[in-house]
Amino acid sequence: MDKNQGMTALPTVLVVDDEKQNRDLLTELLHEDCRVILAKNGNQALERAREQQPDLILLDVLMPDMSGHEVIQTLKNDDATRHIPVIFISALDAPADEERGLDLGAVDYIAKPFHPSIVRKRVRNHLLSVHHRHLLENLAMIDSLTEIANRRRYAEVLESEWRRCARNAAPLSLAIVDVDHFKAYNDHLGHAAGDRVLRRIAQAMNGLLRRPGDLVARYGGEEFAVLLPETDADSGYQIGNELRQQIEALAIAHPASPVAPVITVSLGGMTIVPAGGDVDPRLFSGADAALYAAKAEGRNRAFWRLGD
Known part of the structure; x- marks a missing residue:
């Protein structure tokens, strides 16, 4: 399941079992509903979980070298994989075995020999839950009025792009973008018209921004933040001025x-050029100072600053 596109792509399920049969x-049971990737031991499972980021893992308990219990403990101790739901499929069918699996963080436990239709339905139900969770996570990162990224999403992406x-x-x-004399617009034409603007x-x-790493977010009120990774000052100014003109x-x-007679x-x-793991507050303060200069010079213009 593509985390950003909902159900337009098949979800991915990692099947981990040392028995080829x-x-x-x-694989035969699930291939119509999802993309199936396979692992025959615990080490392969961990490697593929990190690389492929599946939506769900079906995990055998009794495997040589590394048991399913050890695999799930490693998954849950890794920030990159702790969020992936795991269903145990095991010949150990005593209540104590099921209880242990659930205590370790599994979302379900299916005993072998399993009934194919039950496995398919349980997998579908869990994938639907994953899909709903992703929708909620995405909604939490979207500004409800403008339907672009919100301030929370901006802060998350800023930290990630700073480190990268x-x-x-x-x-x-x-870039910080502010609508000129927006209060006057709202006072004159009403807040409903302001929302449409x-x-x-x-x-x-x-x-206008087409690179995957670029981000436009509503920062608050009539103010927007535009994040441009791997963009120098000259290119940043050019993009910013194109946004203003647009x-x-x-x-x-x-x-x-x-x-002007129109919205500007x-x-x-x-x-x-970032250094260290923490975002330097001078990035925002410098952009904000440049915005203040643009307003002081008469508005409807772009100013840019270059850090040390």
């Missing part, structure tokens, strides 16, 4: 603006 049977750019000694650029601006900026070109009437924005940007 069981792997083949489970630090590893690669690559520049990271941030924010949605149009958000979608216009989102549509919004002005929407030609949304603003009869109360002293700047002011933009301030900052570029830093």
Whole structure:
């Protein structure tokens, strides 16, 4: 299941069993509902779980070298895999065995020999739960008004991109975008009209940025943050100015603006080559200072700063 696209792609299930016959049977059972990947021992299971990030793991308990119990303990101790739900499939069918499996973090326990239709239905139910969880996680990262990333998502991506750019000694650029005289617009035309303007601006900026790593987020009120990884100051300024021009070109009437007869924005940007694991607050403060300068110079313009 693609975490961002819902059910448009088949979910992935990792089947872990040292018996080829069981792997083949489970593959035959599940291949219409999901993409099945296989592992025949615990080490393979851990490797594939980290690399493939499956939506669900079907895990045998009795395996040589590393038992299913050891595998799930390792999975749950790793931040990269602890979130992946695990169903134990085991010949150990005593209540104490099932209780131990659930105590270790399994979401379900199926005894061997299993009934094929029951396995299929249980897998479908758990994949549906995973799908719903992903939807809720995505919703928590989306601004309900503009339907773009919210401030929480911005903070999460900023931390991740800061570390990535630090590893690669690559520049990271941030732009802060503010709608010019937006309070006057709301006072003159009403908050419902203001909400429509924010949605149009958000979608216009989102549509202009095409690189997978770029992010537009609503930071708060009429303010937006634009994160541009691996983008130097010259490129950042060019992109920022294109965003400003794109919004002005929407030609949304603003009869109360002293700047222009249409909605405009002011933009301030900052570029830093990250160092260390923690985000330097100068990235935001520098962009905010550049935004202040853009406003002081008359608004409807972009200013950019370069960090040390």
